[in-house]
Amino acid sequence: MQHSTGLSNEKNAKLYHGTESVTADIPYADKNYLLDALPEYVQKRLLPNLELVKLPRGMVLYEPGDTLKSVYFPTNCILSMLYVMEDGASAEISVVGNEGMLGAALFLGGESTSSRAVVQSAGQSYRMETKVFKTEFSRHTEMLLLLLRYTQALITQMAQTVACNRHHTIDQQLCRWMLLSLDRSSSNHLVMTQELIANILGVRRESITESAGKLQKLGLISYHRGHIVVLDRAGLEKLSCECYAVVKKETDRLLPRKKCSEKNTISHPGDTEKTDIIHADMINL
Amino acid sequence: MQHSTGLSNEKNAKLYHGTESVTADIPYADKNYLLDALPEYVQKRLLPNLELVKLPRGMVLYEPGDTLKSVYFPTNCILSMLYVMEDGASAEISVVGNEGMLGAALFLGGESTSSRAVVQSAGQSYRMETKVFKTEFSRHTEMLLLLLRYTQALITQMAQTVACNRHHTIDQQLCRWMLLSLDRSSSNHLVMTQELIANILGVRRESITESAGKLQKLGLISYHRGHIVVLDRAGLEKLSCECYAVVKKETDRLLPRKKCSEKNTISHPGDTEKTDIIHADMINL
DNA sequence: CACGTTCAGTGCGCTAGCGCACACAGAACA
DNA sequence: TGTTCTGTGTGCGCTAGCGCACTGAACGTG
Numbered sequence: 001m002q003h004s005t006g007l008s009n010e011k012n013a014k015l016y017h018g019t020e021s022v023t024a025d026i027p028y029a030d031k032n033y034l035l036d037a038l039p040e041y042v043q044k045r046l047l048p049n050l051e052l053v054k055l056p057r058g059m060v061l062y063e064p065g066d067t068l069k070s071v072y073f074p075t076n077c078i079l080s081m082l083y084v085m086e087d088g089a090s091a092e093i094s095v096v097g098n099e100g101m102l103g104a105a106l107f108l109g110g111e112s113t114s115s116r117a118v119v120q121s122a123g124q125s126y127r128m129e130t131k132v133f134k135t136e137f138s139r140h141t142e143m144l145l146l147l148l149r150y151t152q153a154l155i156t157q158m159a160q161t162v163a164c165n166r167h168h169t170i171d172q173q174l175c176r177w178m179l180l181s182l183d184r185s186s187s188n189h190l191v192m193t194q195e196l197i198a199n200i201l202g203v204r205r206e207s208i209t210e211s212a213g214k215l216q217k218l219g220l221i222s223y224h225r226g227h228i229v230v231l232d233r234a235g236l237e238k239l240s241c242e243c244y245a246v247v248k249k250e251t252d253r254l255l256p257r258k259k260c261s262e263k264n265t266i267s268h269p270g271d272t273e274k275t276d277i278i279h280a281d282m283i284n285l
Numbered sequence: 286m287q288h289s290t291g292l293s294n295e296k297n298a299k300l301y302h303g304t305e306s307v308t309a310d311i312p313y314a315d316k317n318y319l320l321d322a323l324p325e326y327v328q329k330r331l332l333p334n335l336e337l338v339k340l341p342r343g344m345v346l347y348e349p350g351d352t353l354k355s356v357y358f359p360t361n362c363i364l365s366m367l368y369v370m371e372d373g374a375s376a377e378i379s380v381v382g383n384e385g386m387l388g389a390a391l392f393l394g395g396e397s398t399s400s401r402a403v404v405q406s407a408g409q410s411y412r413m414e415t416k417v418f419k420t421e422f423s424r425h426t427e428m429l430l431l432l433l434r435y436t437q438a439l440i441t442q443m444a445q446t447v448a449c450n451r452h453h454t455i456d457q458q459l460c461r462w463m464l465l466s467l468d469r470s471s472s473n474h475l476v477m478t479q480e481l482i483a484n485i486l487g488v489r490r491e492s493i494t495e496s497a498g499k500l501q502k503l504g505l506i507s508y509h510r511g512h513i514v515v516l517d518r519a520g521l522e523k524l525s526c527e528c529y530a531v532v533k534k535e536t537d538r539l540l541p542r543k544k545c546s547e548k549n550t551i552s553h554p555g556d557t558e559k560t561d562i563i564h565a566d567m568i569n570l
Numbered sequence: 571c572a573c574g575t576t577c578a579g580t581g582c583g584c585t586a587g588c589g590c591a592c593a594c595a596g597a598a599c600a
Numbered sequence: 601t602g603t604t605c606t607g608t609g610t611g612c613g614c615t616a617g618c619g620c621a622c623t624g625a626a627c628g629t630g
Contacts, residue, residue, distance in 0.1 A: 083448040089452045091451045093443075108434060148392065149393060149394040151393055152394065158378075158447060162378055163375070166374075167374045
């Protein structure tokens with residue numbers, strides 16, 4: 001086995017396969033931009049079915065082949081889709097944060113994925129049961145159309161990863177990865193050991209040590225026992241390959257965020273029980 | 286520039302940007318399994334809008350950022366989505382043959398892709414105009430649901446490519462690539478120079494020469510000036526990495542092919558003009 | 571037929587990243 | 601307070617794959 005399985009290796013496994021702790025009180029929660037992009041009346045309809053859960057780092061949400069029981073809309077946590085090979089080597093397929101959702105396979109109709117989903121950075125997430133989710137997007141089109149666009153953003157991210165894996169150095173990829181994580185994080189602080197980053201990028205731990213060392217010497221980050229503080233974001237962007245910018249730009253294009261002024265772009269009169277028909281026009285935005 | 290742009294390099298460019306020749310007579314055409322999977326009454330509805338076109342090898346169907354004018358349902362040709370980097374290096378994101386379609390970005394709502402689409406192997410394809418296509422899948426759900434599943438198959442393929450690029454040798458990847466192409470080809474014959482394969486896999490031409498040389502010595506293939514004949518398919522499968530099998534299996538799961546006995550699984554009475562509503566149940570198959 | 575072009579094969583030096591082994595310091599727990 | 605983990609840093613030999621330069625054969629076209 002050249003690499004460890006998933007986000008931690010066998011011997012020091014901290015994989016939680018249990019159920020998440022449900023936060024009854026909802027003390028504080030950043031928003032999920034995907035949910036936020038839905039018109040208010042849809043959000044209202046969904047609210048009773050959304051459960052805010054705490055996700056501890058390392059928790060496995062999906063195993064390859066599992067029938068997905070729920071979907072997740074992260075707020076301040078970061079989730080990661082990893083493909084784990086037969087020999088245990090792994091590679092990150094995509095990152096999901098408050099800009100997206102986990103479980104696209106469900107509405108795509110596949111019911112399961114061939115990758116593993118793990119919590120890369122602990123935090124909170126909205127959770128919705130499969131059944132409710134399916135009913136929602138099959139009866140109403142707002143969510144379907146939004147999720148379709150999100151899917152394309154996901155595809156873009158994956159496509160870029162293919163090319164990046166092939167052509168860019170570990171240094172560049174590390175920068176790209178940190179930037180992607182940073183965008184999904186509420187601070188300039190990442191909780192992540194070099195070992196885990198190595199598994200995610202599918203490289204040796206020592207390579208990360210070396211690259212991170214360089215970045216540290218350049219004063220771009222400070223790294224101490226699983227805690228990265230990003231000191232110079234612009235510097236990282238310079239050292240990163242084009243891949244970060246491409247993905248960012250395309251994601252912004254596909255999933256523009258509401259300005260505060262236009263709180264709900266599509267204002268829709270009353271009837272939340274109405275069953276919608278997709279109109280060709282709607283596809284255009 | 287370490288690699289040439291797209292499927293051929295600058296100086297000996299044979300990229301066709303012109304319009305395809307429309308085959309008026311339709312002399313012979315294999316089918317497209319995606320179209321074939323639709324119920325007969327849907328196929329009938331679509332038929333007048335499907336144009337069978339010949340696609341010459343090397344033709345560029347989409348450039349990154351282009352607004353897509355049509356979608357393609359290949360019959361006996363093989364299309365390839367490539368990401369081309371700033372420095373001209375490229376990597377194949379996915380292959381599309383008679384099992385799929387080109388232009389998923391359209392129904393996902395993005396209107397454009399960040400990759401280039403080229404004809405990898407000449408042949409025929411059905412073409413449909415964007416407008417018709419959008420109307421179809423926005424008014425009727427059969428096609429939408431089918432395409433969603435296809436999208437997941439596509440995602441699986443990409444995910445696998447990410448991991449494969451990271452962990453497997455060029456030898457293995459070449460085998461995988463040939464098998465994927467073979468599945469989409471009607472014979473055991475691939476028309477492809479080593480130069481082009483190199484661009485697709487994002488490696489050096491010389492590396493392909495070497496790998497292909499090995500395979501030839503083993504008696505698995507015979508290679509002569511852009512013509513590969515596969516002599517021992519099982520042998521290739523043995524040498525290939527797990528990635529081929531994983532993608533194949535998942536694609537078959539998501540897009541099972543009709544048995545001859547059940548020519549149209551969903552038999553639907555009459556009214557082809559009816560506007561359908563998606564039912565939660567339908568998502569389950 | 572001669573000539574240029576396209577495609578495949580080969581040799582060689584170079585380096586990024588791998589695998590392995592081991593040292594060491596902060597944290598954690600007895 | 602020692603002992604045991606857990607996370608980093610380092611060194612070293614190895615190899616897959618790169619870049620480059622060049623050969624030679626097959627093909628196409630005048």
